[in-house]
Amino acid sequence: MDDDAALSATAPPLYQKIAALIERAIASGALRPGDRLPSVRALSQQHQVSMSTALQAYRWLENRSAVLARPKSGYFVAQQRPLLPEPQLDLRMEGASFVNIDQVLQEFLYIVDDPLALPRFHAAPARALLPETKLQQLTASINRRHPEYASGYAMTGSAALRQEIARRAINSGAQLRPEEIVITNGGMEAIYLALRSVSSPGDTLVMESPTYFHLLQVSESLGLKVLEIPSHPRTGLSLEALDLATQQAGAVKACVLLPNFPNPTGSLMPQEHKQQLVAMMAERQVSIIESDIYGEMHFGEQRPPTLKSFDRKGDVMLCSAFTKTVAPGYRIGWVAPGRHLLKTRALKMRTSVACPMLQQEVMAQFMREGGYDHHLRKLRAALRSQARHMAEAIARYFPAGCRLSMPQGGLLMWIELPRHVDSREVFALARLEHIGVAPGAAFSTSRRFDHFVRLQYGDLWTPKLDAALRRLGQIVTSLAEREPTGLTQRAAALLRA
Amino acid sequence: MDDDAALSATAPPLYQKIAALIERAIASGALRPGDRLPSVRALSQQHQVSMSTALQAYRWLENRSAVLARPKSGYFVAQQRPLLPEPQLDLRMEGASFVNIDQVLQEFLYIVDDPLALPRFHAAPARALLPETKLQQLTASINRRHPEYASGYAMTGSAALRQEIARRAINSGAQLRPEEIVITNGGMEAIYLALRSVSSPGDTLVMESPTYFHLLQVSESLGLKVLEIPSHPRTGLSLEALDLATQQAGAVKACVLLPNFPNPTGSLMPQEHKQQLVAMMAERQVSIIESDIYGEMHFGEQRPPTLKSFDRKGDVMLCSAFTKTVAPGYRIGWVAPGRHLLKTRALKMRTSVACPMLQQEVMAQFMREGGYDHHLRKLRAALRSQARHMAEAIARYFPAGCRLSMPQGGLLMWIELPRHVDSREVFALARLEHIGVAPGAAFSTSRRFDHFVRLQYGDLWTPKLDAALRRLGQIVTSLAEREPTGLTQRAAALLRA
Structure with a gap:
């Protein structure tokens, strides 16, 4: 598949582009709750698309609760039900512990x-939201052609899967080569290996506060201290607090961060914060372990960039997995450890050696064929x-x-x-x-x-x-x-x- | 399947029993190289079996190079080609490092x-020695019935597989319950989790010398010291040296041992040594991590017992895997951590969470149906x-x-x-x-x-x-x-x- 085809496979279909225009008009106030929308025919003429594309655009918006269909009257901008106010950011910080x-x-x-x-x-x-049937078909077909996957494995993971991961990385703004990716047993092993690659017992890590409890547990099991940095439920980590916490050279060994829709807050770090953060940590020689496990589950139109996309020196160890988006049961994750590649690869061999091939190849084909997008x-x-x-x-x-x-x-x-x-x-x-x-x-x-x-x-x-x-x-x-x-x-x- | 059926499934077939009698006669000197063996007809009458069973016995022995078929003359005891003398045990010991x-x-x-x-x-x-085709059939069938294995997993592993492992454990003299087994990503993760369950950086482990290099690497990566105990290439670990090394209370935290056909020597620890070893370590409060990954690949008639089978207090953490015997690519291992179960289970969650279900269910069915034996x-x-x-x-x-x-x-x-x-x-x-x-x-x-x-x-x-x-x-x-x-x-x- 050439680059153009690769890009077009990830571009949204026409009906979504039209729906996005309408959503923006609602968000800007140009269209207001209760307003009647153009008829399907009018919409199709307006955008020079087929009636069915226009209808699909409305159905998509209806599914997102943005518009309402009233029988025999047409489509209307939905009333947005009131939501709760946002929690306030509590900037108090405690020491590392x-x-x-x-x-x-x-x-x-x-x-x-x-x-x-x-x-x-x-x-x-x-x-019901996971592609079980498609994966089942791919599994049957690959199992038929590759009985040898029972008998062998690839040390750093399936070459085909690493190829697909590298190809997609461009969407997040990062450039990855297949050979700098290590396939892991799920997203947790990716973070675990990354952590062990850059830290030793007694070292201090920086994390968002609140953060995913599993990260706290892993830190506990590895004898690491954690310094929690206040994080805004909408914009994520406070850069001011991070600046303060990392001013003393050597005090912090690594950051473990989820800039895109983290567990538990679903926040999104603004792009300029990401850029500043990576630059600041590079200057202070603090490694960054980034989990992007939720990065492709964006509600906005654009996939947000990763911290890795601003990394110039290989300081960011990017971790992700398909356990949230496609197949929790496949347990496939990966890490692109930047300049720590050899260390991480060696640790993978010393922990669980390799992952089963069948699921990796199924995942690779699912991505290659466009089923993933x-x-x-x-x-x-x-x-x-x-x-x-x-x-x-x-x-x-x-x-x-x-x-x-x-x-x-x-x-x-x-x-x-x-x-x-x-x-x-x-x-x-x-x-x-x-x-x-x-x-x-x-x-x-x-x-x-x-x-x-x-x-x-x-x-x-x-x-x-x-x-x-x-x-x-x-x-x-x-x-x-x-x-x-x-x-x-x-x-x-x-x-x- | 009831217990009788389970036992008979593991008993050797008739032709092997007859072959074993002949092998013993050769080993004892009753039959000597060059001796002519009874004709197929005579053998079948002698043991009251069919001609084809008698022929199968000779073919089995021929395959093992124990007998030779000479066209039109019948079967003869083979000349055993001379082998090399055995290496001598070097009892020098160095300190832990x-x-x-x-x-x-x-x-x-x-x-x-x-x-x-x-x-x-x-x-x-x-x-060619691995059951790829059978596993491929089982995979197709289980994939057809269970698309949901893509979407979910069991935290400690497939219940069916843990059941089969527990059922077979009786052959090695140990009693295991399914709920005390944790499925791991291969045999290395089993040992890795066991090690982390009982040791901390700086602790000293005892290992056979020579031992599998991966065990040394894992110890290196976890900051553990290793004290190597001289091991005889035929009878394994020297108990005298182990006695000496563990006399000082607290000096050694755990032993990591392969009593059955270890990598690299293929030795076999005599049963009475196993018993003594387990008792001595229990008394001295030294945990035992046992890998039995080669235990079912015995050349003698009997499956040798594990150290675990002499364990009365839950001190032995038994590790094994199907990566050597059945499916290297499945990456399925397991650990029965004895009294450290909760710790090991928690560490599994903090390392790689769970393993893919499909291969576990295939393996369980392969064992249940007798294909494994x-x-x-x-x-x-x-x-x-x-x-x-x-x-x-x-x-x-x-x-x-x-x-x-x-x-x-x-x-x-x-x-x-x-x-x-x-x-x-x-x-x-x-x-x-x-x-x-x-x-x-x-x-x-x-x-x-x-x-x-x-x-x-x-x-x-x-x-x-x-x-x-x-x-x-x-x-x-x-x-x-x-x-x-x-x-x-x-x-x-x-x-x-």
Whole structure:
């Protein structure tokens, strides 16, 4: 496939371009809630496209809750339901400390696969949003042609898959060569190997605060200290705080960051922040471990750039995976470790040697044939719509004093509750009713997020899910209406049970 | 499947029982080289079996080079070609030290997948000895029924596979429950997780000497010290030396041992040694990490017991994998961590989370249906015959002063060369001719094995392989005939090239 074809495979189809124009007109105020939109015929003439393309554009917008179809009247700009105000940035910082995950959170981590939970605990799109049938067909075909994948493996991973990853990297602004990529067992192994490549026990890492609890756990297991840098729920890491934290040479060994739609906040670091951040860390000789695992799940039109795309000296170790976007069960991740390539490759050999070939080749072919891009377009639209539904439900059902920053991509929503509500108690009570909510305390070594919760919106929006959120709202309301006390006897008993 | 069926599935077929009787008669001297054996008809009457069973017994023995068929004369006891004498045990010990793998060995490790090498560098049975077609069929069938394996995974591994592993453990004398097993990405991750579960940087481990270089590398990467315990090429670890090394309480944190057919020697620790060893380490509170990855590749009739089978207190962490016996490319291993289960499970989550389900389910079904046992019987016979051919070729082609202990199972052969031959030079010269030979120096932090080499006999015995060994014998001879010097200029240049 030549470069032109590669680029055109990732360009959005015509109907999406038209839909995007209408969305921009709504966002700018040129079109207002309740306004009648041009008829399908008028739209098709206006843009010189077929009627069916025009209709597809409206259906796409309808699916995103941006327009409403009224039978026999046509399409109208939808009323945007009010959302909650955004949480405020708390700029207090604590010193670096060794991580010590407490018992409640340990327990939380062991029940994340409750099969009855709705919403589920685990951040992944619903099965219906994943391309299982297509992957099944590719698996059958590749298995038929390659029985030898049972008997052998490639040390740094399938050459075809590394080729596809390198080809796509251009979309994120980075230039990667296939030979500088190491395939890993999922995104966690990628970060794990990157961490071990640049740090030793006792070293201090910088992370966003809040951050994904698994990163805290890995740091704990490797005997690393973590310095949490306040992060805005919309724009991510505070550069001022990072500047402050890294002024003393050698104090910080590496940053572990998710600039694009991180778990748990779904924030998006502005491009100029990314550029400044990479330059500052390069100057201060602090390595950057970047996870871009949610980077292709953007709700805006453009895929945001990675930190890696601003890296000139190989300081950024870019980690990603297909476990969120395509196939959680394949466990395929990768790392492009920059100038630490040899170290990371050696550590992979000393940890788990290699990954199974079959799934890697299936993934490579899925990408090569354009199935991946087609799938991502549908997935993004579904997630954006589900996120909107969930945010509206939270605004409807949660008590006064709650706050929420609308995620700009990814799978997760970060909600501030009234300050005296203990999210561990919310977690314990919701769990009894199979409502998957993660307690904010899991996302920091500080106590400052004890009144936050995380929800994931990978599940299809259904009346049952709406009912679960209503029930969750009732739980939060009942706790909010009680006198502030701290963890109650009852919750403590529930957590011990 | 009930217990009786499970047991009968692992019992050898009738023809093998008859063949074993004849082998014992040869071993005891009751039958001598050149003796004529009973006719097929006589053998069938003698044992009251069919003619075809009797014929199968002779063919089996012929395949093992134990008997010869002479056209129109019948079967005769084969001349056993002379093998080399056994290396002597060197009981000198050095202190515990941090591992520092040198450049030559680093290089060795990066070329282990030279596709042209014969014998190959990598210890694995030839593709023709692996059940690719059967696995391909199972994969097609399971993929057809379970598209959802792309979308999900089980945290500690497939329940069906853990069930099968637990069921088979009884053959090795150990009792395991499915819930105490954690599936890993290959055998190396199993050992890696076990090591991290019981040790911290700076701790001292005990290992056999020589031992698998990957274990030394993992120890290096984790900042662990290694104390090498002299090991006999036939009976394994010296218990006296182990006793000495562990007398001081707390000096040694854990042993990492392969009692059954280890890489590189193929030794077999006698049962009473195993029992004593487990008791001694339990008393001294030293954890045992046991790899049984070669345990089912025994050449004798019985599967040898594991150390785990003598473990009463959960001190033994048993690691194994299907990467040597069935499917190197599946990367499926497992660990039964005894009383460290929770720690190991948590570390798995913090390292690579989970393994792909498809291959795990294929492996479970392969075991459940009895295909695994059938395959193992054929594999053992082939490896035993290949080992014999290789040992005879070495006796024929290698110069005086070489020594070899005939392996009792597994895939590897450990050869002592004349003392002044530098095996790194053998490696460098052989490599140019695509002959896969591992330098002894890779298997120890000491220099005492610099005049040893390791060969693997997983490849089918062919005239081409015979020619490669003849050529290797010439290389060794030419180096043996030269004045002792140490690493020559030429070899140094070759290694740098």
